Amino acid sequence: MGFQEEDCSFFHSQMQRAGTSQGRAMLTFMASDSEEEVCDERTSLMSAESPPPRCCQEARQGLEDGENAAQWRSQDSEEDLEEDADHYVCSGVPGQPSGLEEELTLKYGAKHVIMLFVPVTLCMIVVVATIKSVRFYTEKNGQLIYTPFTEDTPSVGQRLLNSVLNTLIMISVIVAMTIFLVVLYKYRCYKFIHGWLIMSSLMLLFLFTYIYLGEVLKTYNVAMDYPTLFLTVWNFGAVGMVCIHWKGPLVLQQAYLIMISALMALVFIKYLPEWSAWVILGAISVYDLVAVLCPKGPLRMLVETAQERNEPIFPALIYSSAMVWTVGMAKLDPSSQGALQLPYDPEMEEDSYDSFGEPSYPEVFEPPLPGSPGGELEEEEERGVKLGLGDFIFYSVLVGKAAATGSGDWNTTLACFVAILIGLCLTLLLLAVFKKALPALPISITFGLIFYFSTDNLVRPFMDTLASHQLYI
């Protein structure tokens, strides 16, 4: 049927995802030689600079990388899969009068919140739709090796103890991998991390997609021959690798990131036992809080190292709604030209319109003239919002678990969904207020957990009784 064990390790780094054993290099990391990428990484890391005077205040969200390394021990292969987990929020404060800063923060704020709501919602919809229709992901079929203790025990106390032990093991694996990654980064073993990230995304894009497609076809009883299947999975995976690790249209990259987050979340929903999943979710939020805010936290150290070296951390596994384009280039840099080949997105123009308030910005989209007398490279950036894929994954795990165990109840799922969105909103508000890096998991997961347990135990009986008597409140 597939793999029996997986190792998942979570690794959190501040801005970009840092994997523990395998890193997944994102688009920007692969093309880190190109200037716009470097600039993108740098600006996403640091809070101090912003090129043109207009775009002063950006609420920038760095992402913490959490990596889940999934180690598949089957007969043949052993791979590590990483997922980056955390969303690290930070904002830039250029030297602007404070009133103007806050005004632009607010102007940015609502739009950026929506730019995050949409992908998070899409990921959750994919996960919930799969959970509700494909039976495979709700069947119990073994556990990860990181959660060795079984929950099929007769007594409640024993079960609770087992789940706490599972959580301890999982979290310590994550901490170890985080520290490993920080060490790797400190000693500049970039190629190692790079290769790791590629291996993990290969596995995710090909193997998990193949399994997912197989189960969906089985559910709907659709026959597909192997050549077609091979062609489909090959195309999907190859385009995904190109989009994620190299260059591609932004929308396609975003779609692929959402899909791989959903796939990873489905894996967790399937292989984490019931109580362990909830305890792990709680523990991950606490760890996220600690790792990001404590002075000696590994993620914080990672960010500070990256800032000292003035270079981007791994662009792996970050969902980005930012678009980078160049204006007025003196030298024809092929990588910069690559950036311009990204399709013209009218939405982007509107973004720049709103953000910068200048009607002249559409000129940005004209191709650079070879002999332009500017003499220096100007870059304009639309600073969108970035969110770590690990955050997507954990939000989807929470909602998916609510959908899987809610005994056919949609109210619990919806309540968790609204709670997570509100948590995300609050996190972004705190970002605008505190203007420094913040973890994205704690508030949302806390709200999600509170609402899951209270809706499942209190609201559900009430609403069921009302519905059976056809009363409306």
Added chain:
Amino acid sequence: MTAAVFFGCAFIAFGPALALYIFTIATEPLRVIFLIIGAFFWLVSLLFSSLFWFMARTITDNKDGPIQKYLLILGVLVSVLIQETFRFMYYKLLKKASEGLKSINPDETAPSMRLLAYVSGLGFGIMSGVFAFVNTLSDSLGPGTVGIHGDSPQFFLNSAFMTLVIILLHMFWGIIFFDGCEKKKWSALLVVLLTHLLVSALTFISPHYGINLMSTYIIMVLMGIWAFFVAGGSCRSLKLCLLCQDKDFLLFNQRSR
């Protein structure tokens, strides 16, 4: 129960709310956020209502019999009170947020309180409708025969229409409520609370769908008219709107684009 029933009831119940969302709210990020916060407030009010009912049930030790029905009725009435309380709390929050927004950027037009009243009412309504109806909807996709035990075969249709009217009512109540709070007309708040209690109480006679639905729809129309005048409409503006001559009206703007 067929796909036709599912889609039909889904669109009856949620169609107008979806249209309102797409045309008036989805375009502005700030409105979407306020809508979701409104939904969240309704959810929290439901949580407290369920907690009250749960505690009342445990106090009476879950005995079966007429006491359960009385407890349920009490639960419904208390829930209505809690919902209106949370609407008031949301009003207070929005007032503070509005002042905050105004003080930060005086040039930028923050959303007006009337708009926020509409958005918050819609948020409450959508969440309330979804929670009431979505489990029934998902059951309608499965196998079964409605009314096999002598219940009405119009169960789904009735629930769909009831959900629709509740959503619209919440929207109108939001507008009237916020306006009453703004102008310190506490009678408006009282009327909103009383009509909400009335609508919920009307559902107690539930197998008699005709009276139930008819009276609720009449209340909805009355509330709608009141909300229209409270929100600043007048007969003249209605006429202009219907003839697509009003410059502020949506269709007028779209036509001139």
